[in-house]
Amino acid sequence: xxxxxGRWFDERGKLSKLWQSQMVDYKVPKNLxxxxxxGVMATVAxxxxxxxxxxxxxxxxxxxxxxxxSVNYTIMKEIPFMWLxxxxxxxxxxxxxxxxxxxxxxxxxxxxxxxxxxxTWIVGFFIYFVLLATALSGYLLPWGQLxxxxxxxxxxxxxxxxxxxxxxxxxxxxxxSVWMKGGYELGQITLGRFFGLHIWLLPLxxxxxxxxxxxxxxxxxxxxxxxxxxxxxxEGVPFHPYMTLKEGVYLMVYLAIxxxxxxxxxxHFLPADNYDPAxxxxxxxxxxxxxxxxxxxAIFRSIPNKFLGFVMFSVALLLLLILPFLDFSPLRSTRNxxxxxxxxxxxxxxxxxxxxxxxxxxxxxxxFLGLIFTLTFVSFFISxxxxxxxxxxxxxxxxxxxxx
Amino acid sequence: MIKTIFFTVLTLAFFYxxxxxxxxxxxxxxxxxxxxxxxxxDYKNAKEGRELFIQNCASCHSVRYDAIYPAxxxxxxxxxxxxxxYGKVLPRDVYxxxxxxxxxxxxxxxxxxxxxxxxxxxxxxxxxxxxxxxxPQKVLPGTAMPPVMTGRPEDTAKIIAYLMSVSEPSPAEKAxxxxxxxxxxxxxxxxxxxxxxWRERILKRMGLx
Ligand code: HEM
Numbered sequence: 001x002x003x004x005x006g007r008w009f010d011e012r013g014k015l016s017k018l019w020q021s022q023m024v025d026y027k028v029p030k031n032l033x034x035x036x037x038x039g040v041m042a043t044v045a046x047x048x049x050x051x052x053x054x055x056x057x058x059x060x061x062x063x064x065x066x067x068x069x070s071v072n073y074t075i076m077k078e079i080p081f082m083w084l085x086x087x088x089x090x091x092x093x094x095x096x097x098x099x100x101x102x103x104x105x106x107x108x109x110x111x112x113x114x115x116x117x118x119x120t121w122i123v124g125f126f127i128y129f130v131l132l133a134t135a136l137s138g139y140l141l142p143w144g145q146l147x148x149x150x151x152x153x154x155x156x157x158x159x160x161x162x163x164x165x166x167x168x169x170x171x172x173x174x175x176x177s178v179w180m181k182g183g184y185e186l187g188q189i190t191l192g193r194f195f196g197l198h199i200w201l202l203p204l205x206x207x208x209x210x211x212x213x214x215x216x217x218x219x220x221x222x223x224x225x226x227x228x229x230x231x232x233x234x235e236g237v238p239f240h241p242y243m244t245l246k247e248g249v250y251l252m253v254y255l256a257i258x259x260x261x262x263x264x265x266x267x268h269f270l271p272a273d274n275y276d277p278a279x280x281x282x283x284x285x286x287x288x289x290x291x292x293x294x295x296x297x298a299i300f301r302s303i304p305n306k307f308l309g310f311v312m313f314s315v316a317l318l319l320l321l322i323l324p325f326l327d328f329s330p331l332r333s334t335r336n337x338x339x340x341x342x343x344x345x346x347x348x349x350x351x352x353x354x355x356x357x358x359x360x361x362x363x364x365x366x367x368f369l370g371l372i373f374t375l376t377f378v379s380f381f382i383s384x385x386x387x388x389x390x391x392x393x394x395x396x397x398x399x400x401x402x403x404x
Numbered sequence: 405m406i407k408t409i410f411f412t413v414l415t416l417a418f419f420y421x422x423x424x425x426x427x428x429x430x431x432x433x434x435x436x437x438x439x440x441x442x443x444x445x446d447y448k449n450a451k452e453g454r455e456l457f458i459q460n461c462a463s464c465h466s467v468r469y470d471a472i473y474p475a476x477x478x479x480x481x482x483x484x485x486x487x488x489x490y491g492k493v494l495p496r497d498v499y500x501x502x503x504x505x506x507x508x509x510x511x512x513x514x515x516x517x518x519x520x521x522x523x524x525x526x527x528x529x530x531x532x533x534x535x536x537x538x539x540p541q542k543v544l545p546g547t548a549m550p551p552v553m554t555g556r557p558e559d560t561a562k563i564i565a566y567l568m569s570v571s572e573p574s575p576a577e578k579a580x581x582x583x584x585x586x587x588x589x590x591x592x593x594x595x596x597x598x599x600x601x602w603r604e605r606i607l608k609r610m611g612l613x
Contacts, residue, residue, distance in 0.1 A: 065497035073469050245603035252596030256589045263585025268423045275526035291422045352418045359429045
């Protein structure tokens with residue numbers, strides 16, 4: 001009976017054909033390494049956020065008087081198992097961002113952004129950007145001290161445009177800031193709009209972007225770790241079962257680590273200060289953004305002029321976006337590019353150092369180190385055209401043409 | 405191989421610092437004698453701590469998640485009616501609107517409304533609370549909170565045990581959660597191993613090994 005229903009459905013839905021063409025006939029290089037699994041993990045992390053989020057909205061109240069209690073009393077204490085959902089959602093957001101960062105760095109390492117995959121990279125960048133906005137808006141919802149003051153600081157960022165020489169007079173930054181908050185103070189309107197953004201608009205945009213990202217990946221096939229485009233007919237292995245099962249194993253390990261944090265170590269994902277209800281009259285001693293924004297925060301903070309800080313912070317994001325066009329070398333994958341490897345290590349270490357500097361108290365030493373690592377961070381992007389020219393020359397001297 | 409080890413160690417060290425133990429970030433440390441810590445961490449003292457709290461602290465502080473309200477609110481006849489309508493734990497907007505006069509008169513006496521202590525244990529931790537409750541002026545100079553517990557460290561520890569019991573799950577609940585955690589993680593690891601074995605077999609059969 002079940003078999004017959006299945007067959008009825010399949011004759012009409014053609015799902016087994018879809019599976020065959022997209023999963024089995026789809027060929028991938030045999031030697032894909034562990035970092036290639038970050039994409040699958042990110043997908044699963046996204047699904048976890050959507051499912052846990054749907055349960056959270058059932059009890060969450062987007063009202064500045066009751067939001068805190070709806071989270072910390074109703075969800076955490078009153079309704080059975082909702083604590084688990086909140087733990088999953090809060091840890092899940094951090095894991096999602098961690099995986100997306102790792103995915104980005106893996107993409108840089110294997111030069112996955114090169115022709116014809118520039119658009120895949122750009123779409124990925126926007127996924128990252130919208131994801132940051134999603135996490136930021138979600139963090140406001142529990143309406144604790146960190147939620148509140150974190151958003152106060154975030155909505156102040158645009159006002160740094162106003163310290164620019166001439167355009168500052170126009171007070172564009174302040175206008176943007178008021179427009180973000182929906183008033184001069186953070187209040188009910190702010191919470192309401194960020195709730196709306198967080199629970200449907202931003203996830204919907206993410207869903208669209210992720211779908212497009214997938215389509216592009218399927219359209220161009222996957223890069224290989226040694227940088228060659230494979231001849232799919234001869235060398236590739238079927239995605240299913242070769243990769244699906246391998247990544248399935250990685251996924252189980254990932255989920256095991258994830259659930260270890262969910263059950264046993266929520267201290268960082270539900271920070272102590274956010275158990276204090278938001279109080280507009282009490283500024284907490286340390287306001288630092290979440291860890292995934294600390295690198296940008298450190299860049300912003302270590303530059304003495306606010307406007308220049310804002311420019312630098314936007315430039316850092318922009319450089320990431322136009323990365324495919326900075327690196328026009330014919331060589332692919334760091335495995336074949338010793339110079340690129342050195343600069344990649346510089347990039348990784350500066351990003352990590354900036355993140356850690358962002359969490360420290362702002363002493364002059366920290367600001368100075370922040371400036372140094374900002375420069376090394378940017379030096380990666382500046383070095384790319386130079387490395388590309390060097391490699392292009394060598395490549396031509398050895399008789400390769402640019403287009404193979 | 406060396407590169408793999410290098411990047412793996414670097415990544416793990418990074419996440420250890422930002423997620424588990426940030427040795428660079430500023431920390432405040434408060435001391436608490438181990439014998440009093442033992443009392444404060446013992447869930448069994450929560451009941452006695454609750455009585456002590458009602459005697460010493462509930463004249464000013466509420467613990468709304470445990471339906472404890474300041475003396476002045478407790479004396480207000482509206483409380484009973486509202487609790488019949490909304491349940492013992494009143495919604496905060498209702499509470500603050502209906503008892504505005506009582507809360508404001510406390511604000512006049514102390515300069516600010518003494519905070520609700522439902523989640524204070526999670527915010528401050530036992531060491532801070534111990535030091536603050538025993539000697540408020542030393543920890544927060546100029547605070548309006550009186551030193552009501554001077555010379556009674558054991559009772560203070562019991563009050564902390566009570567505050568903990570309001571914020572943290574009970575030991576039985578905690579044990580249940582731990583078992584759930586272990587089972588979930590165990591399940592995932594077993595599934596991982598099974599998938600691996602299955603994959604080996606299928607690949608051998610397909611000649612893809
Ligand atoms: C797409 C990725 C998503 C990310 C990265 C994300 C992130 C977050 C974060 C960081 C919080 C604060 C957690 C806390 O401190 O308690 C949060 C809260 C919340 N999120 Fe999401 N979220 C996502 C998707 C969703 C979706 C799709 C929904 C609803 C359908 C949702 C509903 C909620 C609700 C109701 C809260 C408030 C409850 C709470 O704070 O625990 N989220 N989210």
